[in-house]
Amino acid sequence: MNVSEYIWHRVQAWGLYRVYGYPGDGVGGLDVALEKAGDTLQYVQVRHEEMAAFMASAHAKFTGQVGLCYATSGPGAIHLLNGLYDAKMDHVPVVAIVGQQARSSLGAHYQQEVDLPALFKDVAGEFVMTASVPAQVRHLVDRAIRIAASRRTVTCVIVPNDVQELDYEDPPMAHGATHTGVGHARSAQVPDEAALREAAAVLNQGTRVAMLVGAGALGATDEVIAVADRLQAGVAKALLGKAVLPDDLPWVTGSLGLLGTEPSWTLMQECDTLLMVGSSFPYSEFLPKPGRARGVQVDIDGTLLSLRYPMEVNLVGDSGATLRALLPLLEHKPASSWREGIERQVGQWWQKLEARAMASADPINPQRVFWELSPRLPDNCILTGDAGTVANWYARDIRMRRGMMGSLSGSLASLGSATPYAVAAKMAFPDRVVIAFIGDGAMQMNGLNVMITIAKYWRRWADPRLVVMVLRNRDLSQVTWEERVQIGAGKTESTQRVPDFRYDAYARLLGLEGISVDDPERIGAAWDAALAADRPVILDCVTDPNVPPLPPHISAEEAKNFMAMTTGEPELGSVVRNTVKQLLAGILPGRHEQ
Numbered sequence: 139m140n141v142s143e144y145i146w147h148r149v150q151a152w153g154l155y156r157v158y159g160y161p162g163d164g165v166g167g168l169d170v171a172l173e174k175a176g177d178t179l180q181y182v183q184v185r186h187e188e189m190a191a192f193m194a195s196a197h198a199k200f201t202g203q204v205g206l207c208y209a210t211s212g213p214g215a216i217h218l219l220n221g222l223y224d225a226k227m228d229h230v231p232v233v234a235i236v237g238q239q240a241r242s243s244l245g246a247h248y249q250q251e252v253d254l255p256a257l258f259k260d261v262a263g264e265f266v267m268t269a270s271v272p273a274q275v276r277h278l279v280d281r282a283i284r285i286a287a288s289r290r291t292v293t294c295v296i297v298p299n300d301v302q303e304l305d306y307e308d309p310p311m312a313h314g315a316t317h318t319g320v321g322h323a324r325s326a327q328v329p330d331e332a333a334l335r336e337a338a339a340v341l342n343q344g345t346r347v348a349m350l351v352g353a354g355a356l357g358a359t360d361e362v363i364a365v366a367d368r369l370q371a372g373v374a375k376a377l378l379g380k381a382v383l384p385d386d387l388p389w390v391t392g393s394l395g396l397l398g399t400e401p402s403w404t405l406m407q408e409c410d411t412l413l414m415v416g417s418s419f420p421y422s423e424f425l426p427k428p429g430r431a432r433g434v435q436v437d438i439d440g441t442l443l444s445l446r447y448p449m450e451v452n453l454v455g456d457s458g459a460t461l462r463a464l465l466p467l468l469e470h471k472p473a474s475s476w477r478e479g480i481e482r483q484v485g486q487w488w489q490k491l492e493a494r495a496m497a498s499a500d501p502i503n504p505q506r507v508f509w510e511l512s513p514r515l516p517d518n519c520i521l522t523g524d525a526g527t528v529a530n531w532y533a534r535d536i537r538m539r540r541g542m543m544g545s546l547s548g549s550l551a552s553l554g555s556a557t558p559y560a561v562a563a564k565m566a567f568p569d570r571v572v573i574a575f576i577g578d579g580a581m582q583m584n585g586l587n588v589m590i591t592i593a594k595y596w597r598r599w600a601d602p603r604l605v606v607m608v609l610r611n612r613d614l615s616q617v618t619w620e621e622r623v624q625i626g627a628g629k630t631e632s633t634q635r636v637p638d639f640r641y642d643a644y645a646r647l648l649g650l651e652g653i654s655v656d657d658p659e660r661i662g663a664a665w666d667a668a669l670a671a672d673r674p675v676i677l678d679c680v681t682d683p684n685v686p687p688l689p690p691h692i693s694a695e696e697a698k699n700f701m702a703m704t705t706g707e708p709e710l711g712s713v714v715r716n717t718v719k720q721l722l723a724g725i726l727p728g729r730h731e732q
Contacts, residue, residue: 139305139306140167140171140302140303140304140305140306141167141269141272141275141297141301141302141303141304141305141306142167142168142170142171142297142302142303143171143174143175143306144272144275144276144306145168145171145235145275145279145295145297146168146171146172146175146179147175148275148276148279148280148320149179149206149233149279149283150175150178150179151320152204152279152280152283152320153203154179154203154204154206154233154283155178155179155180156179156180156181156182156197156206156565156566157172157179157180157181157182157206157207157208157235158182158184158189158190158191158193158194158197158205158206158207158208158562159181159182159183159184159187159190159207159208159209160183160184160185160186160187160190160209160210160214161183161210162209162210162211162214162237163210163211163237163299164210164211164212164214164215164236164237164238164239164250164299165208165209165210165211165214165235165236165237165297165299165302166237166299166302166303167299167302167303168208168235168237168297168302171302180565182561182565182591182595183591183594184558184588184591185587185588185590185591186217186584186587187207187209187210187214187215187217187218188217188218188219188220188221188554188584189221189557189558189561189584189587189588189591190207190208190209190218190221191207191218191219191220191221191222191224191225191232191234192220192221192224192547192554192555192558192559192562193205193207193221193558193559193561193562193565194206194207194221194225194232194233194234194562195221195222195224195225195228195230195232195559195562196522196545196555196558196559196561196562196563197562197565197566198225198230198231198232199228199230199353199545199559200520200543200545200562200563200566200567201566202357203231204231204232204233204283204286204287205225205230205231205232205233205562206232206233206235207221207222207232207233207234207235208234208235208236208237209234209236209237210236210237210250211236211237211238211239211250211251211252211254211299212239212249212250212251212252213250214236214237215236215237215252215254215257215258216252216257218234218236219257219261220550220552221558222234222258222261222262222292223261223550223552224547224550224552224555225291225292226261226262226291226292227548227549227550228353228378228547228548228549228550229290229291229353229418229439230290231286231287231289231290231291231292232286232292232293233282233283233286233292233293233294233295234258234262234292234293234294234295235294235295235297236254236258236294236295236296236297237296237297237298237299237302238254238268238296238297238298238299239251239298239299240298240299240300241270241298241300241301242300244298254266254268254294254296255267255268255296258294258296261292261294262291262292262293262294264285264286264289264291264292264293265281265282265285265286265293265294266293266294266295266296267281267282267294267295267296268295268296268297268298269295269296269297269298269301270298270301271301272301272304272305272306272307273307273308273309273310273315274309275297275301275306276308276309276317276318277309277316277317277318278295279295280318280319280320281293281318282294282295284322284323287322288322288323290438290439327455327456327459327460328455328456328459328460328463329453329454329455329460329463333451333453334453334460334463334464334467335467336451337434337451337453337464337467338464338467338468340411340432340433340434340450340451341369341411341413341434341464341468342468342469343411343432344369344409344410344411344432345410345411345474345476346408346409346410346411346476347369347370347371347372347409347410347411347412347413347476348371348372348373348374348405348406348409348411348412348413348426348431349362349365349366349369349371349372349373349374349412349413349414349415350373350374350375350376350394350406350412350413350414350415350417350419350425351373351374351375351376351379351382351383351414351415351416351417351457352375352376352378352379352382352414352415352416352417352418352419353376353378353379353416353417353545353548354379354415354416354417354436354437354438354457355379355382355415355416355417355457355458356379356381356382356416357457357458358382358415358416358457358458358461359382359383359540361457361458361461361462361465362382362383362415362457362461363383363387364461364465365413365461365464365465365468366389368465368468368469368470368471369413369468369471370471370472370473370474370476370477371389371413371477372389372390372391372401372405372409372476372477372480373387373389373390373391374391374392374393374394374398374399374401374402374405374406375390375391375392375393375394375402376393376394376395376417376419376548377393377395377397377529377533377546377548378417378545378546378548379416379417380393380532380533380536380538380544381538381542381543381544381545382416383538384537384538384539384540385536385537385538385539386537386539388481388484388485389477389480389481389484390484391404391405391480391483391484391487392484392487392533392534393533393534394406394419394421394424395419395420395421395424396421396424396689397529397530397533397534397687398424398533398534398689398690399487399534399690400483400487400490400690400691401480401483401484401487402424402690403424403690403691404483405480406424406425406426407426409426409431410430410431410432411431411432411433411434412425412426412431412432412433412434412447413433413434413435413436414433414434414435414436414437414446414447414449415435415436415437415457415461416436416437416438416457417437418437418442418445418446418549419446420446420549421446422446422447425446425447426447428447428448429448432450433447433448433449433450433451434449434450434451434452434453435447435449435451435452435453436453436455436457436460436461437453437454437457438454438455438456438457439454440452440454490723491505491509491534491535492509493723494720494723495508495509495535496509496723497685497716497719497720497723498658498719499658499681499682499684499685499716499719500682500684500712501656501657501658501680501681501682502655502656502657502658502661502679502680502681502682503658503681503682503685504527504528504531504609504611504679504681504682504685505531505534505535505685506658506661507531507607507609507661507679507681508531508532508535508536508575509535510661510662510665511536511573511607511665512535512536512537513537514662514665514666514669515536515537515539515542515573516571516603516669517539517541517542518541518542518570518571519542519570519571519572519573520542520543520544520560520563520567520570520571520572520573521536521542521543521544521545521572521573521574521575522544522545522546522555522556522557522559522560522563522572522573522574522575523544523545523546523555523556523574523575523576524546524547524553524554524555524556524557524574524575524576524577524580525546525547525551525552525553525554525555525580525616526553526577526579526580526614526615526616527577527609527615527616527619527687528556528575528576528577528609529546529551529616530616530687531575531687532544532546532575543563545559546559553579553580553583554580554583554584554585555580556574556575556576556580556585556606557574557576557581557584557585557588557589557592557606558584558588559574560572560573560574560588560592560604560606561588561591561592561595564592564595564596564599564604565595568598568599568600568601569599569600569601570601571601571603571604571605571669572603572604572605573604573605573607574604574605574606574607575607575609576606576607576608576609577608577609577611577614577615577616578608578609578610578611578612578636578639578641579614579636581606581608581639581641582636582637582639585606585608586644589606589644589645589648589650589674589676590648592604592606592648592650592674593648593649593650593674596650596673596674602671602672602673602674603669603671603674603675604674604675605668605669605671605674605675605676605677606674606675606676606677607668607676607677607679608641608676608677608678608679609679609681610638610639610641610678610679610680610681611680611681611682611683612635612636612637612638612683613629613634613635613636613683614633614634614635614636615634615683615684616687617633617634618630618634618683619686619687621634621703622699622700622703622707622713623696623699623700623703624696624699625699626698626699626700626702626703627703627706628703628704628705628706628707628708628710629707629708629709631708640652640654640678641654641676641678642654642676642677642678644676645674645675645676649673650673650674650675650676651668651671651672651673651674651675651676652675652676652678653667653668653675653676653677653678654678654679654680655677655678655679655680656679656680661679664677664679665677682712682716684709684712684713684716685716685720686713686716686717686720688720688721700717
């Protein structure tokens, strides 16, 4: 076989069975070899290389496996970067295979010649290498996959197009050659006994224990529940950890942070002990004031310990294995007013959210779109979200049940992740319902072209149901609200308004289903129709951009900025009316139609 054929053969030996990419002359050999590979390696042709990288990132998040993408030289390689940064910043393993111009042309200012090692050095800093001879390819592929998997990061292999078509040869038995093998190394999973006992001593002394769980705890649901019950703790969830615990547990306070809930804010402000598991939650201002609570943190990556809060005990280990080892050392705390108070606040919060969701708006309150969906969610469905106000409503109004999965671009918070994430979820789990939440800014940025990819592949799925719900409010509303509250400025029409577009009509143009709703009383029926469709659906929801995504705690500075905003706000009446309705909704339940 030639080098290109060997590369695809080798990634399959590692158990990688799907690659996302787009062709080009810089990867011509790899394109031909993919065709020869046939069904043994599934190729998903995207419309843009950025989507290939996003899909590889989502594949890693939803499956726990290494994601794989490839792109041609020059512009194709450059296009990968945003999706690769998403993977890097959310600590998931992705390998990028990238083409390059012929070796003899490098340094000649040749067409599409880009210094790719320099370009990828940050995003793939753990391993980015260029193949110069066939005997080098085996260890480049092996090391790229092994390093990506073991360090949960992005790696890159660059293959000049002339190398791709050379005959493959194993490295010789000679000085200077190396002979690598397939197989992941198993790292230590559990901290030592002394560290566990030190952590247990801190947790046992706490009387008001709070837990914060993130993406690193996604495989440890039972262990988190057991520890929380043993400690009589309340548990908040980082956004990427939304699926760690079902929201029907009365002591689960929901998301924490700017998109978080009031019970999560209170939990962190009033606890005397904090146990953080599998999270690098970025916003320290939502955690206890340093020194107010004792801290214990568990993370598989030691570099992320004591990063946001000065922890007293730091445990390096797998979340599930560490909590299982810790549990026998924890004292069983009796029922307490602390846990009872948390449960009471959570119950009140859900009532407040319902009142907020049912408050009237022009024409539809976006929260109601999510609130109406929540009880209709199919078992074991997969949810994907985008950046923007949809992330707020996804974080707060969707009640996750056990068996569901959900993710979005967390640390990078990039617009345009919801639809490629949905494609990756559907490719990995073709028998599960997938629902994507996206605003019209992100939909116009790249969601429309991903719908073409969906139209290309949906007939291969065992269950064809994939719903892309678009909030059509003709406004980049998250940034608009940030301008109002963080800067004290009114909406800047020239930058914030986006063109109106009939997403439902576009879906029908592609041979998919399109549903539009602009009546709040028809939202439930629209969701029922979308979830019963025999093909992918765009659910086009015409919503009010001026419903405020209220933070769990409003600071004096934010209140001051909001008042200053009123002098330059072009939609002042709508902004004030909606804000008053939202503030009163939790105080005067039942008055939401006023």
